Amino acid sequence: MTQQLKAESVTKSRGVERLVGGQFVMDGAGVKINRVLTGPLQRRLDPFLMLDAFGSDKAGDYIAGFPSHPHRGFETVTYMLTGRMRHRDSAGNEGLITNGGVQWMTAGRGVVHSEMPEQEEGLMEGFQLWLNLPAKDKMTEPWYRDIPNEALPRFALDTGASVQVIAGTTHGVTGAVVREGTEPLYLDVHLPAGASFDLPLPAGHNAFVYAYRGELVVDGKAVPQARMAILDNAADADGVRIKAAQDSRFLVIAGRPLKEPIAQYGPFVMNTEQELFQAVEDFRAGRFA
Structure with a gap:
């Protein structure tokens, strides 16, 4: 069910610090x-470690999937716009992400899982976001939740914006997942051409916008399709104002920076090199869930 709400106003919008095209x-x-979102941007966009965008109607681009591989120390958020992906892990858990659905997985102290397509033709499109865990939570028990599209909270504004709330709280609507440590806000927004969306953001939170359909204008700067706009952290800004130059869909992602050391070795993200050595040893010894 979509709630009908009045728009909120941002007095001073954050600007675009830079545009990022990513790398294939x-x-x-x-x-x-x-x-x-690549490795060199991890500290700038703390607590976010990575954002992958995938999309193809050629089976050869996705059919091989992601066979069994380990993770430790962070969370993965997979948002499937179109397609079917089966998840299995070493703890015996299993789930299926379908059109518009989300899988939120906390790797914690360690898990081995696979993500394999359950389709041999047609379009597969979506995103995977890596969200860091605070040092105190890195060795927590693995956990995951499959969230079907119909279970994601959504609202519409009188300005024309339609918003789906995957994580966090905005406009009084709380998303499917809430995290105290990093306070992530994860929105999928649809704006018709000419419409605008004012989004209040907490001071100090790192934030970015990814336009995956159409073209946006953020505080007067054009954001083309398939570009990420890193928002500045202007002290006097209370949010961001986004306008649609054409019918557009985009992600807005923001979170409270952990300001902790980041030590990464592939699928392991810890705070020190010694913790990374231990992660590799534990994985090789079969100590992951």
Whole structure:
């Protein structure tokens, strides 16, 4: 059910610090993806570690999937716009993400899982976001939740914006997942041409916008399709104002920075090199869930 709400107003909008196009890479067993948020941006966009955008109607670009691989120390958020992906992990958990659905997984102290397509033709499109865990939570028990599209809270504003809330709280609407440590806000927004969306944001939260359909204007700067706009942290800004130059869909992602050391070795993200050595040893010894 979509709630009908009145728009909120932002007095001073954050600006666009820079635009990022990402880089095309192969991951898993040969899946073609656009890595929008890459390693060099991790500290700037703390607590977010990575954002992958994938989308193709060519089965050869995705059919090999992501066979069994380990994770430790962070969370993965998979948002499937179109397609079907089966998840299995070493703890015996299993789930299926379908059109518009989300899977939120906390790798915690360690899990081995696979993500494999359950389709051999047609379009597969979506995103995977990596969200860091605070040091105190990195060794927590693994956990995950499959959230079907119909269970995601959504609202519409009198300005024409339609908003789906995957995580966090905005306009009085709380998303499917809430995290105290990083306070992530994860929105999927549809704006018809000419419409605008004012989004209040907490001071100090790092934030970015990814336009995956159409073209946006953020505080007067054009944001083309398939570009990420990193928002500045202007002290006097109370949010961001986004306008649609054409019918558009985009993600808005924001979170409270952890301001902790980041030590990464592939699928392991800890705070120190010693913790990384331990992660590799534990994985090789079969100590993951």
